Amino acid sequence: xxxxxxxxxxxxxxxxRHQHFGQAADACSISQPALSLQIKELxxxxxxxxxxxxxxTVRLTRIGEDFVRKARQVLVAVDELEDLVxxxxxxxxxxxxxxxxxxxxxxxLPSTIAALSERFPDxxxxxxxxxxKSLVADLLESRLDAAIVALPISEQALREFALFxxxxxxxxxxxxxxxxxxxxxxxRTMRLLLLEEGHCFRDQxxxxxxxxxxxxxxxxxxxxxxxxxQMVGAGMGVTLIPEMALNLETRSADVSIARFPSxxxxxxxxxxxxxSNPLADHLMQVGAIVRGLGNRKNR
Amino acid sequence: xxxxxxxxxxxxxxxxRHQHFGQAADACSISQPALSLQIKELxxxxxxxxxxxxxxTVRLTRIGEDFVRKARQVLVAVDELEDLVxxxxxxxxxxxxxxxxxxxxxxxLPSTIAALSERFPDxxxxxxxxxxKSLVADLLESRLDAAIVALPISEQALREFALFxxxxxxxxxxxxxxxxxxxxxxxRTMRLLLLEEGHCFRDQxxxxxxxxxxxxxxxxxxxxxxxxxQMVGAGMGVTLIPEMALNLETRSADVSIARFPSxxxxxxxxxxxxxSNPLADHLMQVGAIVRGLGNRKNR
DNA sequence: GATAATGATAAGATTTTCCAATGGCTGCTC
DNA sequence: GAGCAGCCATTGGAAAATCTTATCATTATC
Numbered sequence: 001x002x003x004x005x006x007x008x009x010x011x012x013x014x015x016x017r018h019q020h021f022g023q024a025a026d027a028c029s030i031s032q033p034a035l036s037l038q039i040k041e042l043x044x045x046x047x048x049x050x051x052x053x054x055x056x057t058v059r060l061t062r063i064g065e066d067f068v069r070k071a072r073q074v075l076v077a078v079d080e081l082e083d084l085v086x087x088x089x090x091x092x093x094x095x096x097x098x099x100x101x102x103x104x105x106x107x108x109l110p111s112t113i114a115a116l117s118e119r120f121p122d123x124x125x126x127x128x129x130x131x132x133k134s135l136v137a138d139l140l141e142s143r144l145d146a147a148i149v150a151l152p153i154s155e156q157a158l159r160e161f162a163l164f165x166x167x168x169x170x171x172x173x174x175x176x177x178x179x180x181x182x183x184x185x186x187x188r189t190m191r192l193l194l195l196e197e198g199h200c201f202r203d204q205x206x207x208x209x210x211x212x213x214x215x216x217x218x219x220x221x222x223x224x225x226x227x228x229x230q231m232v233g234a235g236m237g238v239t240l241i242p243e244m245a246l247n248l249e250t251r252s253a254d255v256s257i258a259r260f261p262s263x264x265x266x267x268x269x270x271x272x273x274x275x276s277n278p279l280a281d282h283l284m285q286v287g288a289i290v291r292g293l294g295n296r297k298n299r
Numbered sequence: 300x301x302x303x304x305x306x307x308x309x310x311x312x313x314x315x316r317h318q319h320f321g322q323a324a325d326a327c328s329i330s331q332p333a334l335s336l337q338i339k340e341l342x343x344x345x346x347x348x349x350x351x352x353x354x355x356t357v358r359l360t361r362i363g364e365d366f367v368r369k370a371r372q373v374l375v376a377v378d379e380l381e382d383l384v385x386x387x388x389x390x391x392x393x394x395x396x397x398x399x400x401x402x403x404x405x406x407x408l409p410s411t412i413a414a415l416s417e418r419f420p421d422x423x424x425x426x427x428x429x430x431x432k433s434l435v436a437d438l439l440e441s442r443l444d445a446a447i448v449a450l451p452i453s454e455q456a457l458r459e460f461a462l463f464x465x466x467x468x469x470x471x472x473x474x475x476x477x478x479x480x481x482x483x484x485x486x487r488t489m490r491l492l493l494l495e496e497g498h499c500f501r502d503q504x505x506x507x508x509x510x511x512x513x514x515x516x517x518x519x520x521x522x523x524x525x526x527x528x529q530m531v532g533a534g535m536g537v538t539l540i541p542e543m544a545l546n547l548e549t550r551s552a553d554v555s556i557a558r559f560p561s562x563x564x565x566x567x568x569x570x571x572x573x574x575s576n577p578l579a580d581h582l583m584q585v586g587a588i589v590r591g592l593g594n595r596k597n598r
Numbered sequence: 599g600a601t602a603a604t605g606a607t608a609a610g611a612t613t614t615t616c617c618a619a620t621g622g623c624t625g626c627t628c
Numbered sequence: 629g630a631g632c633a634g635c636c637a638t639t640g641g642a643a644a645a646t647c648t649t650a651t652c653a654t655t656a657t658c
Binding site: 020021022032033036037040053056058 | 603604605606607608
Binding site for chain 3: 631648
């Protein structure tokens with residue numbers, strides 16, 4: 001009986017992801033028949049139907065689900081094996097996939113990319129912007145090498161590396177400039193503009209105002225901090241933004257900003273990666289660089 | 300650039316184990332050149348010398364060591380993937396590699412093999428007898444599916460499944476039959492025959508007598524319980540044996556046995572396997588069967 | 599019912615992988 | 629130190645695997 005190959009597992013992973021033979025084949029840079037054959041071979045080896053070919057859809061069978069889950073563990077281990085070789089080859093080189101949450105990305109990424117490219121000339125940076133939940137999933141399945149998020153994450157398999165703390169500041173219409181800085185209690189009665197569901201910064205802001213998630217409440221929602229600030233400028237309410245976003249977002253808006261007295265709301269930004277990632281040493285170097293950039297911006 | 304294959308990792312694993320191309324090739328059932336080529340290919344892919352070809356020896360390089368360690372993680376995951384398929388195929392079938400410690404094996408194995416073969420007709424049993432430390436290492440690297448040892452093991456990655464408790468009994472020359480049963484303190488002054496270093500039963504016996512490992516002491520050592528009992532019969536001292544060994548070992552020896560009053564020395568025998576092993580359900584069935592056998596013998 | 603989408607199948611070319619035989623190096627023996 | 633034995637690398641050719649292109653079969657959609 002023929003043996004399992006890594007290739008087959010990669011193909012199956014792609015198929016499970018795309019639920020489509022053609023697209024999965026594209027993702028693997030092979031022809032569709034090649035992928036079909038390998039999947040078929042895999043099913044022959046295991047003696048099990050892993051994929052359910054519906055008339056219009058491709059799905060995994062019950063066993064197929066379990067199989068893919070375990071197969072991904074194999075692929076993660078293989079990736080780490082390759083990283084181990086990379087790590088042995090001196091300074092960080094080759095593909096480096098970094099995830100960043102949207103409320104940090106625009107402010108930190110430009111300088112980060114520049115600094116990393118300078119420090120590691122042979123690096124091939126791939127940056128993905130997404131919410132924490134998705135980044136963590138990608139990390140765990142080795143589709144990312146590291147991610148920059150708000151700590152803590154509390155995921156057993158991930159290492160957390162704190163970068164810097166950033167305060168939240170209040171953004172309100174310029175007409176409010178002279179008014180006293182509202183307390184959390186007062187904030188709760190104002191029209192608070194927030195990011196849409198899924199952004200961690202949304203939850204952090206809500207938490208500061210001691211508003212429970214389930215509490216029904218009329219909030220305006222925006223998809224980016226930039227949008228929020230513009231909405232504030234248009235007099236639609238007030239919002240919180242992290243300090244780092246201050247310069248960029250409030251420059252061209254007719255708003256006033258106010259800092260909260262102690263206890264100042266804040267969050268800790270950090271970098272995370274799989275504990276088992278053999279690139280750990282290099283990742284800490286990257287972290288140290290980003291930490292330097294963050295502290296400068298945050299001042 | 301070509302990609303890593305599972306085959307290459309298996310070959311490298313074998314090479315690391317045998318430190319010899321020819322023998323490793325044999326172990327993989329391929330010719331020596333085939334293995335040489337794959338190793339060479341692996342080194343080309345990684346761009347690193349993994350193996351150090353000495354004049355008379357084959358060794359791994361520093362990176363090679365790390366690489367093999369990680370590679371074995373991959374192979375374990377692959378094995379578990381295959382087990383997952385097995386588990387889905389109904390009752391336990393195919394190769395089942397069971398390790399047993401030497402102080403349990405002769406008394407439990409015959410009935411166990413019979414019972415398992417009857418319950419799982421398609422099973423291909425492979426039994427290995429070795430000391431706990433070696434069994435645990437084999438389990439962790441997926442060279443065993445399960446092992447029967449004395450609990451606890453306290454290894455993070457292993458699941459422990461208690462089977463039964465067995466008391467220790469004293470074996471002494473038949474001329475001592477009428478003497479009172481010695482206390483641990485008294486035992487310490489007698490010539491105690493023990494298994495050689497490495498057997499867990501040795502440590503358990505020493506522990507009962509409250510003899511510290513480092514304590515210099517003249518002990519006779521035997522390589523099997525059978526030998527120990529024969530030595531007792533020859534008047535060379537006394538020994539402890541687990542209850543299960545009683546019938547078999549004392550039948551043909553001129554010795555008397557004595558049971559200890561409470562607190563009776565004892566140990567718990569259990570089955571262990573990797574927590575991540577997908578065969579868990581089947582393994583628990585196996586455990587339940589062995590438990591039944593053990594309790595019957597132990598009575 | 600024609601059409602477009604999708605996966606399976608077929609045929610042929612290419613690449614990979616293997617074995618058997620052989621070569622070259624090293625240390626050992628007499 | 630010549631011969632020998634052990635061991636890994638190399639070579640050549642055959643067998644197997646894998647891929648691509650082209651084509652077919654099925655089915656939902658209009």
